Amino acid sequence: MKEIINNIQEKFKISEVTEQRENQYFISVEKKDTIQLVTYLKDIEKFTNFILLTAVDWIEKGQFQLTYMLNHPSKKLDIGVRTFIERENATMDSAHHLWEHVATFQRELKEMFGIDFPGSPRVDEPFLLEGWDNIPPMRRDFDTKKYSEETYFPRPGRSTNDPAEHMKKKLYPNE
Amino acid sequence: MFHWTPDRSAFPTAGPDGKFDFDSHKLVKIWHGPNHPGVTGNMSLELTISGDEVLESKTHVGYLHRGFEKLYERRTWIQCFPTVVRMCVPESDSNEYNLSAGIEELAGIEIPEMAKWLRTLVLEMSRLQALLRIVPAQGGTVGLGLGVQWGVYLRDLILDRFEELTGGRIYHMYMIPGGVRGLLPDGFKERLEENLILVDEFVLSIKRLMLDNAVFKKRTVGIAHIPVEWIDKYGIVGFVARGAGVKKDVRLDYPYLAYDQLDFDPAISTDSDIYARTWIRWNDIITTVDLLRQIMAKMPKKGEFKAPTPNVLHWQVPKGEVYVRSESSRGEYGFYIVSDGSKYPRRINLRGPSYTHAVSLLEKMLVNSNISDIAATMVSLQTCPPEIER
Amino acid sequence: MAEEKNYKIIQPDNSEENKFLKPENYKREVTAPDGNTFIVDPLNDYFCDAKPQPHAPNTIKVVEKFLNWARSQSIWVLGFGTGCGSIEIYPLMTPRFDAYRFGVQQRPTPRQSNLMIISGYLSVKTLKRAIRSYEQMQSPKFVMALGSCTINGGMYWDSYNTINRLDHYMPVDVYVAGCMPRPEALLAGFMELKKRIREGKGEGANQYAENFDWYKANQKKIIKDWNMPDYNW
Numbered sequence: 140m141k142e143i144i145n146n147i148q149e150k151f152k153i154s155e156v157t158e159q160r161e162n163q164y165f166i167s168v169e170k171k172d173t174i175q176l177v178t179y180l181k182d183i184e185k186f187t188n189f190i191l192l193t194a195v196d197w198i199e200k201g202q203f204q205l206t207y208m209l210n211h212p213s214k215k216l217d218i219g220v221r222t223f224i225e226r227e228n229a230t231m232d233s234a235h236h237l238w239e240h241v242a243t244f245q246r247e248l249k250e251m252f253g254i255d256f257p258g259s260p261r262v263d264e265p266f267l268l269e270g271w272d273n274i275p276p277m278r279r280d281f282d283t284k285k286y287s288e289e290t291y292f293p294r295p296g297r298s299t300n301d302p303a304e305h306m307k308k309k310l311y312p313n314e
Numbered sequence: 315m316f317h318w319t320p321d322r323s324a325f326p327t328a329g330p331d332g333k334f335d336f337d338s339h340k341l342v343k344i345w346h347g348p349n350h351p352g353v354t355g356n357m358s359l360e361l362t363i364s365g366d367e368v369l370e371s372k373t374h375v376g377y378l379h380r381g382f383e384k385l386y387e388r389r390t391w392i393q394c395f396p397t398v399v400r401m402c403v404p405e406s407d408s409n410e411y412n413l414s415a416g417i418e419e420l421a422g423i424e425i426p427e428m429a430k431w432l433r434t435l436v437l438e439m440s441r442l443q444a445l446l447r448i449v450p451a452q453g454g455t456v457g458l459g460l461g462v463q464w465g466v467y468l469r470d471l472i473l474d475r476f477e478e479l480t481g482g483r484i485y486h487m488y489m490i491p492g493g494v495r496g497l498l499p500d501g502f503k504e505r506l507e508e509n510l511i512l513v514d515e516f517v518l519s520i521k522r523l524m525l526d527n528a529v530f531k532k533r534t535v536g537i538a539h540i541p542v543e544w545i546d547k548y549g550i551v552g553f554v555a556r557g558a559g560v561k562k563d564v565r566l567d568y569p570y571l572a573y574d575q576l577d578f579d580p581a582i583s584t585d586s587d588i589y590a591r592t593w594i595r596w597n598d599i600i601t602t603v604d605l606l607r608q609i610m611a612k613m614p615k616k617g618e619f620k621a622p623t624p625n626v627l628h629w630q631v632p633k634g635e636v637y638v639r640s641e642s643s644r645g646e647y648g649f650y651i652v653s654d655g656s657k658y659p660r661r662i663n664l665r666g667p668s669y670t671h672a673v674s675l676l677e678k679m680l681v682n683s684n685i686s687d688i689a690a691t692m693v694s695l696q697t698c699p700p701e702i703e704r
Numbered sequence: 705m706a707e708e709k710n711y712k713i714i715q716p717d718n719s720e721e722n723k724f725l726k727p728e729n730y731k732r733e734v735t736a737p738d739g740n741t742f743i744v745d746p747l748n749d750y751f752c753d754a755k756p757q758p759h760a761p762n763t764i765k766v767v768e769k770f771l772n773w774a775r776s777q778s779i780w781v782l783g784f785g786t787g788c789g790s791i792e793i794y795p796l797m798t799p800r801f802d803a804y805r806f807g808v809q810q811r812p813t814p815r816q817s818n819l820m821i822i823s824g825y826l827s828v829k830t831l832k833r834a835i836r837s838y839e840q841m842q843s844p845k846f847v848m849a850l851g852s853c854t855i856n857g858g859m860y861w862d863s864y865n866t867i868n869r870l871d872h873y874m875p876v877d878v879y880v881a882g883c884m885p886r887p888e889a890l891l892a893g894f895m896e897l898k899k900r901i902r903e904g905k906g907e908g909a910n911q912y913a914e915n916f917d918w919y920k921a922n923q924k925k926i927i928k929d930w931n932m933p934d935y936n937w
Contacts (some may be wrong), residue, residue, distance in 0.1 A: 239675075
């Protein structure tokens with residue numbers, strides 16, 4: 140695995156390398172190099188199994204993190220390619236030409252995070268939701284509790300306790 | 315021999331360029347599901363057909379979307395456990411194992427030996443009950459309902475053992491970060507062994523009833539073929555990959571828990587049709603029963619079952635990200651977990667095998683197939699919609 | 705295949721109610737073979753749009769009692785697994801618990817069934833299909849709601865995509881609490897439902913017809929893309 144990371148570092152500008160396990164690494168790369176790196180990993184280093192593509196919303200930095208998880212079936216290695224894109228008008232290059240199932244992940248990200256992947260097949264069709272007219276729900280500034288209370292007629296009488304406070308009161312009432 | 319082929323001359327045909335005009339309003343569009351007996355769970359297929367031949371299929375999911383990954387932004391790490399098991403209904407224990415393994419890896423907790431064996435036991439029991447339901451259901455898709463009656467009864471006996479061990483029939487919430495919730499009750503192994511003897515008989519009778527049945531063979535041999543080149547192209551995992559001749563099993567490739575001390579060899583076939591995939595899962599029942607017996611023989615009698623953890627009510631899991639995987643009855647089942655060092659998880663993302671099997675692979679496989687084979691194809695991929703939409 | 709189409713699609717205006725209209729539901733101006741033209745509105749022309757009417761009970765008390773007894777003995781369930789509770793339907797219908805003993809059996813189509821089991825949480829997308837299935841069922845019809853998710857949202861009370869209270873969208877006869885309810889609980893639910901029907905309290909369909917506007921308003925509040933006629937039986 141060290142060898143492969145060295146090979147990548149010679150060819151691409153890698154900003155951060157994290158060793159999670161001896162066979163699982165995460166590397167960070169700039170947005171413009173990402174698809175090139177993924178293609179390189181697939182074709183040259185033979186990371187031929189695409190596991191997942193997902194996004195993490197770092198709202199305090201104003202960024203989305205995209206993670207491409209790739210797997211080497213015979214050497215049993217995992218590599219996660221991280222890239223950070225702007226949160227406003229988020230767009231990313233599509234990777235649907237590399238694997239057939241990438242388009243599904245991109246369709247979900249378009250709907251749930253609002254990240255656009257121009258050129259990906261059926262990317263504008265709704266995937267999980269139907270008739271959704273709010274901001275994409277997986278963005279962290281969307282408040283699901285408020286939306287639910289306004290929309291779905293909550294049954295009166297529900298009381299919620301913060302578990303930490305509640306247990307403290309129950310277990311150590313005198314403190 | 316009587317052989318009937320429909321008169322296809324009256325059906326709409328392709329144009330001179332070999333393509334169908336999907337806007338012509340001459341092709342029939344039907345919806346297979348969600349309210350349909352031949353669909354696995356609550357999902358639907360939008361089929362464009364000519365006669366009884368499928369020209370185009372689109373998978374529609376989202377009928378079970380609960381927004382788990384959003385809800386975890388509002389829940390502490392331990393509060394995620396009651397809901398995480400509900401991500402996949404037929405086999406819920408892979409979820410709790412993956413989440414607790416991810417938290418343990420991020421926090422650097424080593425679980426005790428006894429907890430490892432108990433987790434392995436529960437995961438194998440969970441696989442057994444899922445297979446007991448789905449293998450006879452493959453016969454049900456071609457009109458052989460008897461096996462389902464037997465299999466679901468035996469599955470219920472395994473659920474009784476679960477109830478004894480964990481208190482729940484379907485959702486167990488047995489594994490927690492650091493270990494498990496308790497030891498085996500007295501006499502548990504004997505009672506499980508009694509059930510396993512019944513499963514042994516069932517395996518033989520389902521072979522006579524289903525796998526050696528001429529009608530079943532006629533309906534499944536050579537249908538829904540998956541070429542071996544598709545394995546990487548579509549991200550195929552688990553028994554579907556093993557049906558195509560590629561031995562993919564997380565238990566062997568990335569041994570977790572006590573699987574490196576167990577002796578097993580999952581079945582493999584190169585036929586890659588519905589029959590081969592049924593045969594492989596039928597063999598999986600035998601493997602699982604054997605594994606359960608090995609686990610019960612090899613596991614320690616008693617010992618510590620939970621490692622000490624910080625107070626879970628305000629546990630701040632260290633910053634980091636990890637991808638953990640385990641083998642469910644359908645294939646590789648993975649969680650991608652990101653922690654930002656706070657009390658709440660930043661992101662928990664599930665990647666189940668059905669995410670590709672039921673969407674991109676199924677859409678491709680159904681083209682040019684017959685409507686009557688759709689249900690059998692779906693069950694042969696063991697598609698499970700809740701893990702697609704969470 | 706440059707074949708001339710015999711219809712012309714009328715583009716809808718950009719009003720709020722047409723926001724989610726699908727292209728196949730646009731109005732069409734069709735030219736018949738005899739040269740006449742007429743307008744087809746797929747959402748209204750293919751379905752009956754008369755409101756449901758409540759049925760009065762039979763005036764002879766004995767006859768009504770007999771009818772109620774007969775109804776209670778043949779509960780046919782629509783086989784629509786809307787949520788995770790449907791996994792307990794398997795043991796229920798197989799020899800261990802064997803609901804057939806009580807005259808309960810599953811039917812594949814709404815036209816043949818008179819009990820709808822809402823097995824757990826309903827997402828908005830499923831609610832739309834559940835309402836359609838419910839309205840296609842023949843009266844007298846009953847609804848049984850499984851799990852705490854149908855009562856107050858249960859575990860998903862703060863989710864953006866699941867409803868909290870089922871009784872705002874369709875009339876519920878029996879709730880079976882639990883997450884998820886065991887098959888024994890379901891059997892007890894069937895017994896309770898039979899008791900209610902025999903006492904003449906299984907009036908869900910009439911309740912739905914009487915408060916039709918209220919139910920429709922609630923349903924339309926959350927189903928934003930109402931791509932179907934208001935009532936479709």
